[in-house]
Amino acid sequence: MPPIQSDLQGFIRRLPxxxxxxxLEGAILPSTLVELSARHHAQPIALAEAEALYRFTDFSGFMMAFKAVTGVLVGPEDYELAAWRMMQHLAEQGVVHAEVYVSVGVIYKGRDHDPAAFEPIFAGLERARERGERELGLTLYWIFDAVRHFSVEEAERVFRKAVELRPEHPSIVGIGLGGDERRMGSEPFRAIYAEAAQAGLRLTNHAGETTGPEAIREALSIGSERLGHVVSAIQDLELIEELRAKQTPLELCPTSNVRTGVCGSFGEHPLRRYFDAGLLVTLNSDDPAFFGSDLASEYLLAHTVQGFTREELRQLAANSIRASFLPEAAKTAWIERIESIR
Ligand SMILES: [Zn+2]
Known part of the structure; x- marks a missing residue:
C-alpha cells in the first residue's frame, strides 16, 4: 500500500x-456466521464456505446468504453475539456512535408472529449494547425497522413494540421502513408514523433507492426526519433545493447501491454532487458483511474515487454526528474532537 494511502487510512480511523x-443482520461477518453455526449445526459451516456464500453475484445468491444468516440467529444469545461482534468491528474503525436497524418485522415473521418472541431477543441485544458502551466506549441506539411490503398491520406491530419498550429502554431511538419500495410507498404508514412521533420516537425511512424522486417526497410528507439512500433525488433539482434548505439528514450507502445494481459504480454515485450542493450527507455501510465493505472503506473510496480531501472527509464525519439522534451536548463534544484530529 502506498504510504500516503496508509496515512489517510490512519486519519480516517482516528476521525470519530x-x-x-x-x-444488524447485514453486519454479521463470515467469521461470526461460523461461530453461530457451531452453536446450531451438527456439521458447522467452515470459514471458506461462509466466505464463498458472501461472494454472491446475483440476487438469488444474496437471498441464500441472507437465509443462512437468519437461520443461525435463533435465540437471544445469538443476537447478543451478533451485536457484540458488530460493535467490536465498529470500534476498530473508529466509529464512536451507531444507530442500528433491527429487523423486528423479520424476527416476528420467523417466529410465527409470537408476541412473546421479541422481548428475550431484545434483552440479548441490550446486554451486548451495554457491554459495548462499557468496554469499547461506543454508544449505540436501536431503530426498529419494519418491512414495508409485509403489510401496514405488521409495521404497526413493530412500531407499537418500540413505543411500548421505549420508556424502559431509551436506547430505542426511532423507527424505520425497509423492504421493497416498488411494492409499497410511505403514504399507508402516515398514521402510524404520527403515532410513533407522538411517543417521542424519531422517524427514518428508506426512500429513493429503487424508486424515483416522488417516493422521496412521499417519505418527507409523512414526517420522515432522516432518509436512507435517496439516490434518485439527483433527478429532481427542486427536491435537491428543498433537502438543502431544510438540511434533511441523508444516509447515503454508495457501495450498497453499487452491489445491488442501483448505481453503475462508486464514481457514478451522487454523493459528490449532493455534498457540493450543500446537502447534509453522511456515509454509511448498510449491509457491510454482505457487500465486503465497512464504514472506513466507504470513507477511503470517497477519497480515492470521488476526490474527497481530508478536510472534506472531516466534514463528512462531522455531518454523521450532526445527523445522529445524540443529545446536543454530545454532538458538540464530538464535533470539537473531530476538528482537533490531524
Ligand atoms: Zn438499509
Whole structure:
C-alpha cells in the first residue's frame, strides 16, 4: 500500500464517526456466521464456505446468504453475539456512535408472529449494547425497522413494540421502513408514523433507492426526519433545493447501491454532487458483511474515487454526528474532537 494511502487510512480511523444506516443482520461477518453455526449445526459451516456464500453475484445468491444468516440467529444469545461482534468491528474503525436497524418485522415473521418472541431477543441485544458502551466506549441506539411490503398491520406491530419498550429502554431511538419500495410507498404508514412521533420516537425511512424522486417526497410528507439512500433525488433539482434548505439528514450507502445494481459504480454515485450542493450527507455501510465493505472503506473510496480531501472527509464525519439522534451536548463534544484530529 502506498504510504500516503496508509496515512489517510490512519486519519480516517482516528476521525470519530457515527454510523447511521447499518442493519444488524447485514453486519454479521463470515467469521461470526461460523461461530453461530457451531452453536446450531451438527456439521458447522467452515470459514471458506461462509466466505464463498458472501461472494454472491446475483440476487438469488444474496437471498441464500441472507437465509443462512437468519437461520443461525435463533435465540437471544445469538443476537447478543451478533451485536457484540458488530460493535467490536465498529470500534476498530473508529466509529464512536451507531444507530442500528433491527429487523423486528423479520424476527416476528420467523417466529410465527409470537408476541412473546421479541422481548428475550431484545434483552440479548441490550446486554451486548451495554457491554459495548462499557468496554469499547461506543454508544449505540436501536431503530426498529419494519418491512414495508409485509403489510401496514405488521409495521404497526413493530412500531407499537418500540413505543411500548421505549420508556424502559431509551436506547430505542426511532423507527424505520425497509423492504421493497416498488411494492409499497410511505403514504399507508402516515398514521402510524404520527403515532410513533407522538411517543417521542424519531422517524427514518428508506426512500429513493429503487424508486424515483416522488417516493422521496412521499417519505418527507409523512414526517420522515432522516432518509436512507435517496439516490434518485439527483433527478429532481427542486427536491435537491428543498433537502438543502431544510438540511434533511441523508444516509447515503454508495457501495450498497453499487452491489445491488442501483448505481453503475462508486464514481457514478451522487454523493459528490449532493455534498457540493450543500446537502447534509453522511456515509454509511448498510449491509457491510454482505457487500465486503465497512464504514472506513466507504470513507477511503470517497477519497480515492470521488476526490474527497481530508478536510472534506472531516466534514463528512462531522455531518454523521450532526445527523445522529445524540443529545446536543454530545454532538458538540464530538464535533470539537473531530476538528482537533490531524
Ligand atoms: Zn438499509
Amino acid at each position: 464517526k457515527a454510523e447511521l444506516h447499518l442493519h
